[in-house]
Amino acid sequence: MSSLVTIAVVLRVVNYGESDRIVTLFGRDTGRLSALARGARKSQRRFAGGLSLCSVGSAAMRERPGAELATLERFDATESHAALGADVARMAHAAYAAELVSKLCAPRQVEPAVFDWLTAFLRLLEDEGASAERLRVFEIGLLSHLGFGPVLASCAVCNGDSFGARAAADVGFRWDPDRGGAVCTACARGGRPLQPAVREALIRLAGTPLAAARAGALPVDVNRDCREALLEIINHHVTGPLKSVEFIAKLAAGPGGGA
Ligand SMILES: [Zn+2]
Numbered sequence: 502m503s504s505l506v507t508i509a510v511v512l513r514v515v516n517y518g519e520s521d522r523i524v525t526l527f528g529r530d531t532g533r534l535s536a537l538a539r540g541a542r543k544s545q546r547r548f549a550g551g552l553s554l555c556s557v558g559s560a561a562m563r564e565r566p567g568a569e570l571a572t573l574e575r576f577d578a579t580e581s582h583a584a585l586g587a588d589v590a591r592m593a594h595a596a597y598a599a600e601l602v603s604k605l606c607a608p609r610q611v612e613p614a615v616f617d618w619l620t621a622f623l624r625l626l627e628d629e630g631a632s633a634e635r636l637r638v639f640e641i642g643l644l645s646h647l648g649f650g651p652v653l654a655s656c657a658v659c660n661g662d663s664f665g666a667r668a669a670a671d672v673g674f675r676w677d678p679d680r681g682g683a684v685c686t687a688c689a690r691g692g693r694p695l696q697p698a699v700r701e702a703l704i705r706l707a708g709t710p711l712a713a714a715r716a717g718a719l720p721v722d723v724n725r726d727c728r729e730a731l732l733e734i735i736n737h738h739v740t741g742p743l744k745s746v747e748f749i750a751k752l753a754a755g756p757g758g759g760a
Contacts, residue, residue, distance in 0.1 A: 502563050505571065507531050508579075509560040510619055512599045514552050516542060524552050524573055526560055527602055529616040532609045536562050536573035548576045555595045555623050556581045580620075582627050590631035593752055597745040598622055598639060604739040605647055614646045621711050633724050634706070635714035636749075640731045641707050651682030651734050653704045658688035674700055678733040699726040 507528035517523045522541040527533050541548050549558075558578035564571035585595045602619050606612055622639045644650045655661055657680050674683040677692030683700055684692060702723050706714075719727065732746065 502565055505531060505560075505562045505564060507560055507562075508616075509558065509576075510599070510602075510616065510623070511552055511554055511556050511558075511576075512603045514554060522552060523570070524576075525603060526573075527606070527616060527619065528560060529613050530611065532611045533603060533606050534562075534571055534609060535569070536560075536571040538573040538576070541573075547574065549578060551578065551581065552576055553581065553583075555585055555599055557620055557623070580624070582623055584627045585623070588630075590752055591626055593745065593748050594626055594631045594636055595623060597636070597743075597749050598626075600743055600745045601640070601643060601735065604741075604743065605643065605649070605735070612646065615643065618642055618646055618711070625711055630716075632714060632716040633728075634709075634716060634718045635711060637706050637719070637724065637727050637731065638709050638711055638714040640735065641703065642711070644731070644734060645707065647738075649734065649738055650707065651678070651703070651730075653683050653700060653707060656683065656685035656688055657681035658684050661685055661687075676730050676733070678737045682734070695730070696723075696726065698723055699730065702727050703730065 507530040509526040509528040509531070511524060512527050512533065513525035515523050517537065520540050520543045522538045523535055524538050525533065525535050538548060538552060541552055545551065556578045557580040558576050560573060561575040562571040562573050582595070585591045598619060602615060606615060618639070622635070625635065641650065656674070657677070673686045674695045675686060675689040675692035676682070676695040677684045677689065679691070683695055702719055706727065735743070
């Protein structure tokens, strides 16, 4: 048995048996791992603040070599993010962010920059509410931190630097996730048209800090196209459907299009 202590985000909680829970954690020092929280449905004492989705805290675990599940001995929440449950949009964005990190990061793949990105996003989401622009910044930043960031500023195939911002309108790009992002029309073999306004928005989003993302900065149709383009990149790297994405799409179709 070895002991592990890390600051961690709760990515998923499922009930197990009559009194236990299985918790998927994303530890800053451990990456993603699953742990059995014995008695978590009955005793709050060892899991102060509760093991709820997206709560952040100090996790103490023990693990046996070769065992699939660690044992969660304590979880002391430092940020319970209880207010994320206050409205449906906040909750949807939080669940989606947690699912993305869970699906894009392999088990035990240590990614401190991703941990910091996710926890900063959750803090802003709780304090300032759900914003489609910030969700786009989160998605594109997450992809970049994991080395999956789409090529946007030049052609992903020829890397042509003659396709700068000024030339973009004339040259034209297609969006081809199989080949890494934006591909100039001369190199394009597939993909679909990428509107200059969408490419420009993606370039801008990629350079925007989470805290600087402002609601209403993107026209609704540009946001929608950016969302679809990023989702294609994301789907390229995950297996199976993203459960929370349908919910997000329904929110986007509703009043305000806030997703
Ligand atoms: Zn090219």
